[in-house]
Amino acid sequence: MQYQEAKEKFISTWGSLGTLWGINKAMAQIQALLFISTEPLSMEDIMEELKISRGNTSTNLRQLIDWGIVSKKLITGERKEYFTTEKDVQELARHIAKERSRREIQPVIKVLNEISSIKDDNTTKTKELIKQTKALHDLAETADTMLHKIVNQEQNWITKSLLKLIK
């Protein structure tokens, strides 16, 4: 496998994985492209490389910036904007975990908490609803907390000791 083929395979695989996990394909592919690029890319570069429109590129770059994993890079003497992504996988994972938690998990935990706090009228079905949503709430909270702790540590002390402990 040569460079070009490998590159295309990486970008397309990343796009598919994104789709599977509820992330827009173009967004995932732009990030993938930047991730393996040796220097910042302009909008033109990205459009050209991924064969997508200007509008699509602009919209998805903005989203990636909102997610905190892509940033604008001003190149002196150049009029147009250039973009780079976080190159460190650890940092990348941290950002993504943090954002998905904030946008998607936290609100669900809140709802589960509300639901599991309804007044128990002593019917079987109400008891079951309370019991099950409470269990889900606790699981979600534990998982979310663990994820944060693991992913936030500046690697190497806690993660390594964790891994040792688990393996």
Add this chain to the structure above:
Amino acid sequence: MQYQEAKEKFISTWGSLGTLWGINKAMAQIQALLFISTEPLSMEDIMEELKISRGNTSTNLRQLIDWGIVSKKLITGERKEYFTTEKDVQELARHIAKERSRREIQPVIKVLNEISSIKDDNTTKTKELIKQTKALHDLAETADTMLHKIVNQEQNWITKSLLKLIK
């Protein structure tokens, strides 16, 4: 908030969360419904409750069964089939993690491994591709392994000690 409202809120929240994470809404809602139901439900029950068609119900039940989180329950004297979901959140999480890993993460790890193993032709861009896909590969493998270990333990010894260690 009364029972009915709480139930609807739970089902609809679960459906939305599913959608956000690449899981079909009907599939997530059927699972949610079974999860808080005190007894097994028939296809009719589910169609009625969620206001979805027979075809949709049948297809998504089959998917849930394929995922290993719903099972058929034969009730003696009854002609039709009844369904239940795994009621234990820990087991539920285990199944889902296992399946998503097997179907989605493992194949990506394999691809990343292939890509990061291409011949280094000593150009900057090839070096970068190899370096970055290798980093991603290692991260994915570590995360996947950790997830499995955590989720597979029959709770309470390792997870609790882990939590203590992390918190």
Add this chain to the structure above:
DNA sequence: ATAAACTTTCAATAATTTCTGAAAGTTTAA
């Protein structure tokens, strides 16, 4: 101020995914 260079926005369209409903298939009871 003007115009060139560039980016964003958004209505229209395309692509994809989900859902329906009825026909075909299967199982069970008599």
Add this chain to the structure above:
DNA sequence: TTAAACTTTCAGAAATTATTGAAAGTTTAT
């Protein structure tokens, strides 16, 4: 067997989501 009770399948319809492209907006240089 036959027929009723039930489930699956799948072509077409509906709903949702992604994408385009051009007009509007912004910035910079002169």
